[in-house]
Amino acid sequence: MFCSTCGTQITDGAAFCSKCGGRVSVDAAPVSGVAPTRVVRDDKGFNWKALSLILTFSGGAVLVGAIFWWQSYYESLARQVGKNLGDALPCLYSSSGVCGFAEGVGQLLGQTPYNPIAFWIGVVGLICGFILAAVAPRAR
Ligand SMILES: [Zn+2]
Numbered sequence: 001m002f003c004s005t006c007g008t009q010i011t012d013g014a015a016f017c018s019k020c021g022g023r024v025s026v027d028a029a030p031v032s033g034v035a036p037t038r039v040v041r042d043d044k045g046f047n048w049k050a051l052s053l054i055l056t057f058s059g060g061a062v063l064v065g066a067i068f069w070w071q072s073y074y075e076s077l078a079r080q081v082g083k084n085l086g087d088a089l090p091c092l093y094s095s096s097g098v099c100g101f102a103e104g105v106g107q108l109l110g111q112t113p114y115n116p117i118a119f120w121i122g123v124v125g126l127i128c129g130f131i132l133a134a135v136a137p138r139a140r
Pocket of ligand 1: 003004005006007008017018019020021022
């Protein structure tokens with residue numbers, strides 16, 4: 001412990017300081033050298049902001065990839081049947097009707113047909129990312 005008057009280190013339990021002779025009050029004694037280390041807990045906890053960024057970017061990437069996949073699959077198909085790529089737009093997000101038929105034809109021809117699930121995975125990722133960014137607890 002340390003003397004509360006002059007700050008000299010003195011023997012624990014001593015009643016008087018060896019240097020200045022002042023009475024050592026245990027209660028008033030300054031906290032010795034090393035302050036007890038408080039366990040500082042990481043209050044931020046889970047990093048929602050990072051998760052929302054990851055979701056937004058990966059969702060966007062999947063969405064862009066889905067559009068390219070859809071384009072590469074349906075562009076040649078549309079040309080073969082004398083249609084425009086724009087006519088195949090519903091096939092980007094749905095496999096009903098002629099889109100399901102086109103997917104079936106692709107499978108028969110041994111191609112990997114475009115799957116609208118890729119579009120929806122991207123959309124859901126993007127939406128979740130945006131929602132998370134909006135509701136994520138602010139970093140303190
Ligand atoms: Zn002293």
